[in-house]
Amino acid sequence: MAKKVLVAYASKMGATADIAEVIGDELRNHGHDVDVLDVTTVKGIEPYDAVVVGSALYIRRWRKEAVRFLRHHVDELRARQVWLFHSGPVGPDKDQDETMPPAVRHLAHKIGATPAVTFPGRLERATAKGFLARRLAAGDLAGDSRDWVKVRAWAADISAALDATERSSWHRPVATPPAGNFLG
Structure with missing residues (x-):
């Protein structure tokens, strides 16, 4: 049975948003009902069985809006399967x-x-925002390093975990969901 999944992301230059879209597409290809949304536009997570949250990583920090999203929804997320990713290297x-x-x-x-999980990022002159990013994009670090095979494989693993949870719940004598989250 398909699960309702939220893929929420915080992106500065669009690379993390693209990764979130590919994760969403892969989960859809596996039969799940998926919404891919910027964390700042998420109204609530009540309708979702599982949540994937990703953030761009700058100077080893997540975007503030992604951290705020986790902090704001910590109790609700505790009751769901949750996977995290960041992109940027x-x-x-x-x-x-x-x-x-x-x-x-x-x-x-x-x-x-x-x-x-860490996904390589993208740094291009055309999308670079801020002094440091523009300076780095003008040098050796410029280019698109994203690994779409790795992203799709990770999303397929999430789908398999969601499917396994569904199958294991058929044999569970108690109607309550298992405590904690599953490996992503």
Whole structure:
């Protein structure tokens, strides 16, 4: 049975928004009902069975609006399956996993979410905003490093976890959902 999934994101230059759209498309391809929304436009998470939250990562920090979203919905998220991702590394470090910023790590622990997966980002002159980003985009770090195979595979893993939860609930003698979240 299809799950209702929210993919919420915070993006500065559009790269994280694109990743969120691909995650949403992959989940739809697996039969789920998905809304992909900027975190600032989410009215509530009541209708969703599961939530994916992603943020652009700048100087090892999540966008403030993404942290605010997690903080505002912590109790509701605790009752759902939650996956986190961040994007941003470019250049020679693009394939290295980034640790979650302390505030995000704390909120992920409160929610019961596993650590955020890191996706390489995009930095292009045409979309660079702010002095530092424009300066970096003019140098060696410019380019699109996003790994669409990795993004789609991660979304397929989320779908498999959602499907497994559905199957396991058929055999569960108690009608309440399991505590905590599942690995993403």
